[in-house]
Amino acid sequence: MNFDLKTLPLSTAAAEKCDLLVVLVPEGFKPASDALSTLVAHALKQADLETKPGKHLSxxxxxxxxARRLxxxxxxxGSPRHVRQALQGCAAALKTPQVKRAAIVFAGAAQPDAVGAAVMALADAxxxxxATKSKAEPRMLGRVTVGVPDAAAVREAFVRGTGVAAGVEFAREWANRPANHATPTLLADAAKALAKASNMQCKVHGPAEVARLGMGSFMAVARGSEEPLRFIELHYSGAGKGVAPVVLVGKGITFDTGGIxxxxxxxxxxMxxxxxxxxxVLGVFKAxxxxxxxxxxxxxxxxCENMPDGRAVKPGDVVTTMNGLTVEVLNTDAEGRLVLCDALTYAARFKPAALVDIATLTGACVVALGGLRSGLFATDEALARQLEQAGxxxxxxxxRxxxxxxxxxxxxxxxxDLGNVGGRAGGAITAAKFLQRFVGDTPWAHLDIAGTAWKxxxxxxxxxxxxxxxxxxxxDVARTPAVAPKAAGRRTATAGSKPVRAAAR
Structure with a gap:
């Protein structure tokens, strides 16, 4: 979808040519003398409209x-959360087939983060x-104008919102594809396509290269599948060569039967x-x-895939990881940590400023946190705070x-040297403790997204x-590189009106 940002006060919004005009009306709305303000004021006075987020009048x-539709x-x-809720309440109107162009206008002051939240909500709606439908209807809503009292004041947040929206949509698209349309090889192809952008490079390691690296744990998970594994390595170089990178490791089990x-x-x-x-990770690189x-x-x-056949790893098998530790595979359905541990070991060669892995790792995390919050585990206080604040x-x-x-x-x-599971109690924590054995002193965080990656x-x-x-x-790290996390003591427990254009594709 394409987004425009422009200075568009309520007094001129009525003349905006579009199929749908959405006016975001905050608490304490003070009307001017223009026709649209008068209409809003009258609807509020007659109690046909409430300013509670999610309430709307069509x-x-x-x-x-x-606009034909208002x-x-x-x-x-007017907070980001309330603006998101307001636009979620208008989702049906935004998806109307006749609506190809829409305008979203803030009737009051526009907080920068609220503008970013509006872009995200619009892209989501x-x-x-x-991708795999034979008679798929093309996306109806193609362009949205975001109107605010002062475009210059919120431009940075708007651009950030469009970039994040592009990344989120890319991640959703690949997550939604069936396993036969999102094999390890096809994921690698997607990464190669991303790497055509400036400042990006991609290297794909096949089974032979992974064997030479000594990734015995990763190879053990993959060997029950006909689909060959791929170890995908993406680089974005936006800073100088001497600047230590942030390394992101994403679990890529393209289908998980549980194995044996x-x-x-x-x-x-x-699965x-x-x-x-x-x-x-692909979505982040898109952004x-x-x-x-x-x-x-x-x-x-x-x-890789986790499949059961005559070559598949068996309960009780012992595999050797890239860093030399041996692992008894007590449950082949705890395969995510077996592929991640070798990737975390590999990450050390980049001497990262911070290391973050992201994985749909445990049902235990879903039980603990449901679908609202991802689970965060971290060995570094500064890194944990940065991730919490960013979230x-x-x-x-x-x-945390x-x-x-x-x-x-x-x-x-x-x-x-260790088993790959530790029993039912505290399953998300023991999974994180397993991964911790492979990160050394690097500031590290683990995000368990089993409850949040899909619905x-x-x-x-x-x-x-x-x-x-x-x-x-x-x-945040790019803006303040001096506060990039350093190795620290490990935390062991926690208490509980010229448009600016951007595109999200």
């Missing part, structure tokens, strides 16, 4: 309004998956979303290509979880999370 061919939407206190420890059949189709971490921040970022994606700013929140050393006791094995039921589909969180974090 009108057709309103007098003195050029929606007056309550925007609460208009997204439709079509096979999953129940019910809802197994949703195509088990590459949500990989999709989010980096749009925004071009002054930062170096490396993206690593170990991609809050992006409306893509996470929650403990990493007490005692949780690792359940990973002890009689036959290897089930009638709304089934990828969410694109946590692209927003990650991009906000990277932009």
């Amino acid at each position: 009108l057709y061919q309103a007098p003195a309004v050029a 929606v007056l939407a309550g925007a609460g206190n 208009s997204y439709a998956y079509t 420890s096979i999953k129940p059949a019910a809802e197994m189709d949703e 195509k979303f088990d590459m949500g971490g990989a999709a989010s 980096l290509a749009e925004l071009k921040p002054a930062i170096n970022v490396v993206g690593l994606i170990p991609a 809050d700013a992006a409306l893509d929140p996470c929650w 979880m403990p990493l007490d050393d005692e949780y690792a006791d359940s990973l002890k094995s009689n036959f290897a 089930g039921g009638a709304a089934k589909g990828g969410t694109g999370r946590p692209v927003g969180l990650l991009v906000h974090y990277l932009l």
Whole structure:
């Protein structure tokens, strides 16, 4: 979708030529003497309109309004959260087939972050998956004008919002594709296509290269599948060569049957979303290509399927990881940590300023946090704070979880250096403790997105999370490189009116 930003006060918004005009009406709205302000004031006075976010009044061919359709939407206190809720309430109007061009106008002051939230909400409302449909309707809404009292004051937030929206949509698209349309090879092709942008490079390691690297754990997971594994390495170079990169590692299990420890059949189709971490890394690089921040970022994606056949790894097998540790595979459905551990070891060669892995790792995290917040585990206080703040700013929140050393006791094995599972209790934490064994002293964070990467039921589909969180974090680091995290003591427990144009494709 294409977005325009322009200075568009309510007094001139009525003349804006579009198919749909949405007016975001905040609490304490003070009307001027123009026709649109008078209409809003009258609707409020008659209690036909409330400013509570999510409440709206739809009108057709309103007098003195050029747009055929007009929606007056309550925007609460005008915060990013309330603006998002207001536009979510208008989603049906935005998806009307006759609406090809829309304008969203702030009737009061526009907070910069609220403008970014508006762009994200509009992109979300208009997204439709079509890749594998035979008679897919093209996206109806093609262009949206965001009107604010002062465009210059919110331009930076607007551009950031369009970049994040492009990344989120890219992540959603790849997460939504069926496993036969999103194989490890096809994910690698998507990464190569991204790397055509300036300041980007891509290297893809096949089975032979991965074997030479000694990634025995990753190879063990992949060997039950006919699809060859791919280890994808993306580089974005926006800063000088001497600037240490942030390394992102995304779990890329393109389909997870559970292997020999096979999953129940019910809802197994949703295991195509088990590459949500990989999709989010691709989405971040899509956003980096749009925004071009002054930062170096490396993206690593170990991609394979987890399938059961005669060659598949078995419960009780012992595999040797890239860093030399041996792992007893007690449950082949705990495969994500087995591919991630080798990628985390590989990441050390880049001497990263920070290392963040993103994975649909544990059902235990879904039980703990549901679908609202991603689980955050971190060994570095500064990194944890940056990620928490970025998640809050992006409306893509996470929650800090403990990493007490005692949780690792359940990973002890009689036959290897450690087991790959530690029992049901605290499963998300023991999974994080497993990964922690492979990061050394590098400032590290683990985002468990098992509850947030996709939705089930009638709304089934990828969410694109946590692209927003990650991009906000990277932009913050790019603006303030001096505060990039350094190795620190490990935390063991926590308490609970010329348009500016941009495109999100």
